[in-house]
Amino acid sequence: MAARRxxxxxxxxxxxxxxxTVVPGEVNTRAAPAAPAMQAPPFDHIFVVLxxxxxxxxxxxxxxxxxxxxxxxxxxxxxxxxxxxxGSLPDxxxxxxxxxxxxxxxxxxxxxxxQWTRSPPSCVVTAADxxxxxxxxxxxxxxxxxxxxxxxxxCRWQSQTADYDIIHNPFVYFETIEGGNAVSSQRxxxxxxDMYADPRHSLHADLMSASTTPNFVFIVPGNRYNMHDNQFKxxxxxxxxxxxxxxxxxxxxxxxxNIFSSPAWTTGRSIAYIVWDEDSGTRxxxxxxxxxxxxxxxxxxxxxxxxxxxxxxxxxxxxxGLPPIQQAGGDASARPMLAAFNLSNEPPNGQTSxxxxxxxxxxxxxxxxxxxxxxxxxxxxLLTVFGNDGVQKIRLYVSPNxxxxxxxxxxxxxxSSSVAxxxxxxxVQIHVWARGNGGTCDVAYDxxxxxxxxxxxxxxxxxxxxxxxVLGDAEPGQAGAVDVRYPAIATSRL
Numbered sequence: 001m002a003a004r005r006x007x008x009x010x011x012x013x014x015x016x017x018x019x020x021t022v023v024p025g026e027v028n029t030r031a032a033p034a035a036p037a038m039q040a041p042p043f044d045h046i047f048v049v050l051x052x053x054x055x056x057x058x059x060x061x062x063x064x065x066x067x068x069x070x071x072x073x074x075x076x077x078x079x080x081x082x083x084x085x086x087g088s089l090p091d092x093x094x095x096x097x098x099x100x101x102x103x104x105x106x107x108x109x110x111x112x113x114x115q116w117t118r119s120p121p122s123c124v125v126t127a128a129d130x131x132x133x134x135x136x137x138x139x140x141x142x143x144x145x146x147x148x149x150x151x152x153x154x155c156r157w158q159s160q161t162a163d164y165d166i167i168h169n170p171f172v173y174f175e176t177i178e179g180g181n182a183v184s185s186q187r188x189x190x191x192x193x194d195m196y197a198d199p200r201h202s203l204h205a206d207l208m209s210a211s212t213t214p215n216f217v218f219i220v221p222g223n224r225y226n227m228h229d230n231q232f233k234x235x236x237x238x239x240x241x242x243x244x245x246x247x248x249x250x251x252x253x254x255x256x257x258n259i260f261s262s263p264a265w266t267t268g269r270s271i272a273y274i275v276w277d278e279d280s281g282t283r284x285x286x287x288x289x290x291x292x293x294x295x296x297x298x299x300x301x302x303x304x305x306x307x308x309x310x311x312x313x314x315x316x317x318x319x320x321g322l323p324p325i326q327q328a329g330g331d332a333s334a335r336p337m338l339a340a341f342n343l344s345n346e347p348p349n350g351q352t353s354x355x356x357x358x359x360x361x362x363x364x365x366x367x368x369x370x371x372x373x374x375x376x377x378x379x380x381x382l383l384t385v386f387g388n389d390g391v392q393k394i395r396l397y398v399s400p401n402x403x404x405x406x407x408x409x410x411x412x413x414x415x416s417s418s419v420a421x422x423x424x425x426x427x428v429q430i431h432v433w434a435r436g437n438g439g440t441c442d443v444a445y446d447x448x449x450x451x452x453x454x455x456x457x458x459x460x461x462x463x464x465x466x467x468x469x470v471l472g473d474a475e476p477g478q479a480g481a482v483d484v485r486y487p488a489i490a491t492s493r494l
Contacts, residue, residue, distance in 0.1 A: 040319035040338060041295050041364070041492040044210070044268035047217045047259060048275070049242075050095075050168065051235060052088070052228040055279045056081075056286040064232035067240040071274065071290050076301035076340040081289035082308045083278040087111045091277040092170040093125070095309040096218075097132040098324060098331030101125050104173070111167045114157045117182045126175045133313060134191070134216070135176055136322040142215035146171050147195040147203045149251070150222035154198060155188035163222040168277075171218075195219065196255050203242075204255035213264035216316075225249060227276070239274070243292075269364070271295055273312060294465075295491040296340040298360050303339035310334035341492040354471045356489065361388035361465035364440075368429040368494045369471055369487040373398055373421055380481035381473050383430045388467030394441050396430050396453075398482070404428075404445060406453045411460035417452040419445055425485070429494060434461040 059065055060072065083091050090100035090109040104125050105112055112123035129135045137144045148156075150163035157172035171177045171192050172184075179185030193201045203219070206212050224231060225238035237248035245258030259265055259272065276287035289312065291301075314334040317324060324332040343358055343365070358365075367383050374380075380398040387393055392409035398421045399405045405416045426446055433440040439461030442454035472484040488494050 038338075038494060039492045040315055040336060040341060041269050041271075042321075043215075043271055043295070043319050045213055045215055045217065045264045045270040046316055046319070047219065047270065047272040049219045049221070049239065049272065050092070050226070051221070051239075051274065051276045051288075052168075052223075052226040053278055053280055054227050054230075054276050054287070055282065056288050058280070059276075059288050062232065065236045067236045068274070068288075068290075071239075071292055072288075073300055075293070075298045076291040076296040076303070078289040078291070078307055078337060079302050079304045080306045081275075081287060081311075082306070083276070083285040083287050084309050085109055086278055086281055086285070087167075088165070088277050089167045089170075089173075091309060092168060093173060094330070095275075095277075095313055096134070096170050097125070097174070098310055098313055098326040098334075099329075101173070113160070113166045114173050114178070116157065116178060116180065116184075121175075121180065123173070124175060124178075124180075125173050126180070129176045130325055131174050131176045132171070132325065133316060133322075134171065136317070136325065137216050137320070140320055140322060142320065144191060144216035144218070145201060145206065145214040146192045146218040146220065148192070148220045148222075149195045149225065151194045152197065154190075154194065155184040155192040157184070163224055165223060168220050168226075195257070196251075202255050203257045207257065207259065207262040207264065210263040210267055213262065215320075225251065243272070265293075269295060275309075275312065291337075291340045294363055297343050297491075301340060303337065305335075305337075305339065307335070307337050311337050338492070341490050343489040343491065354473070354484075355468055356471065356487065357468040358466065358489070361467045362491055363435070363465045364431075364433040364491055365466045365469070365489060366429060366431045366492065366494050367469045367487070367489050368427065369484045370425045370427050371421075371472070372425045372483045372485075373402075373423070373481070374483055375481045376402060378481045381470070382428050382482065382484070384470040385430065385432045385466055386468045386470070387434065387462055387464035389464040390467075391462060391464065393434065393461055393466070394430060394432050394459075396428060396443055404443065404450060404453065406441070406443060408441070408460060410462045413460075415453050417450050419450050419452075421445075431493070432459075432461060432466060434463060434465055436461065436463050 084094045087109050089105055089111045093101045114124045115122045125131055134144045148169055157166055160166045178188050195203050221238055225234045227235040240246055241249050241252035242257040243259050247253045272292040274290040279285050279287050310331050311334045313331045315336040318336040326332045371382050377400055382396045384395040385393045395407040402420050403417055404419045407414050429444040431442045437460050438457055439459040440456050441459035443450045471487050472482050
């Protein structure tokens with residue numbers, strides 16, 4: 001097994017935004033307040049894959065899980081992430097509802113199965129709407145679906161098999177979904193389906209377009225492919241299959257799933273969370289949680305802060321502006337996991353430059369700094385965004401008359417505003433989402449959007465992702481016009 005990647009404060013600092021004071025031609029690396037991402041990106045699609053019963057240290061660096069380790073190396077790892085309890089059921093319920101639901105499953109928790117035919121029913125959650133994340137998702141106008149491998153019939157709570165465990169299907173435990181009767185509701189039948197065999201909503205069929213792909217996709221591999229009972233190869237192969245379209249497991253041949261090539265993944269804001277429900281039974285319950293996609297700080301991004309399943313649920317709520325499910329505790333008091341959206345951009349040791357090159361190009365970037373205009377009457381560049389092809393996309397600057405303006409290097413246009421840059425230090429932020437002629441460019445000054453400098457969905461940005469941001473003076477003859485400090489770059493609003 002390869003050596004464990006270090007955890008702790010050093011990695012947290014490495015993953016956070018650099019907080020610097022920059023004078024013309026020089027970077028000052030003294031500590032200063034950072035402006036981390038305050039939100040998660042408003043994702044169009046969130047994909048979740050639940051794996052089973054493995055220790056963090058057993059997976060990391062394991063030769064038995066090459067694909068999973070490639071995901072870790074290429075994306076973002078929470079290095080101190082923990083499950084809630086032992087037994088699958090409290091962890092699955094906690095992840096989707098913000099509570100282990102001990103009033104329903106017992107203390108200590110048991111892996112019981114729902115009994116909707118009894119009066120009153122047992123081992124079920126009868127809390128009023130919203131009782132789980134899917135209630136909130138539907139109230140927000142979004143869609144969801146759970147895809148369970150080898151479940152057979154939809155919304156199956158009556159029986160299980162060697163490959164399908166009811167306790168890995170949290171949604172059939174909630175009355176707001178199942179309906180509370182021996183015959184399940186149409187809502188449950190439509191939204192809780194077999195991954196491959198459902199004739200209406202196989203994952204393959206739903207991924208054919210972005211519009212048919214649910215906003216929230218919850219995937220549960222069967223027991224031969226979820227690392228249950230230490231079946232590393234099957235789980236590693238199957239995860240590779242559904243993410244990339246291969247068929248190493250032999251399960252992804254008919255109605256093949258390929259999330260990374262789907263329109264939902266390639267055309268919008270999407271993220272995948274790969275997480276284990278619990279470890280092998282230790283007191284620490286330390287598990288792997290990986291955040292995957294173009295909106296995370298990668299490659300080899302890491303965060304050493306302590307989180308758990310409630311934190312992941314809270315992150316989804318924050319991304320979509322949803323209220324917590326619980327009134328107190330659980331997701332109500334959890335902190336969201338936002339470090340993945342902070343882009344580490346610290347220059348190499350000894351380098352002095354006002355160009356911050358991202359470790360990996362990103363389609364969407366928010367860049368912010370504080371600026372102080374030193375020489376009124378001169379053009380003073382504040383923030384300039386470049387594609388990874390070196391082409392200047394957008395430049396925010398102070399014009400000679402003292403007002404804020406934007407040059408669009410892709411379109412060859414200039415936009416001016418009546419907003420004057422005041423004396424002293426002020427905050428400016430630029431947001432660019434590179435989507436060809438349908439991109440987004442917006443500018444904020446001291447937290448207020450400048451409409452004259454903003455184009456939402458109509459900005460010509462080119463297709464190349466964003467590779468670097470220049471802070472302050474960028475052109476000959478402008479040196480000394482402005483001082484900048486506290487730069488921050490993220491894939492979500494700062």
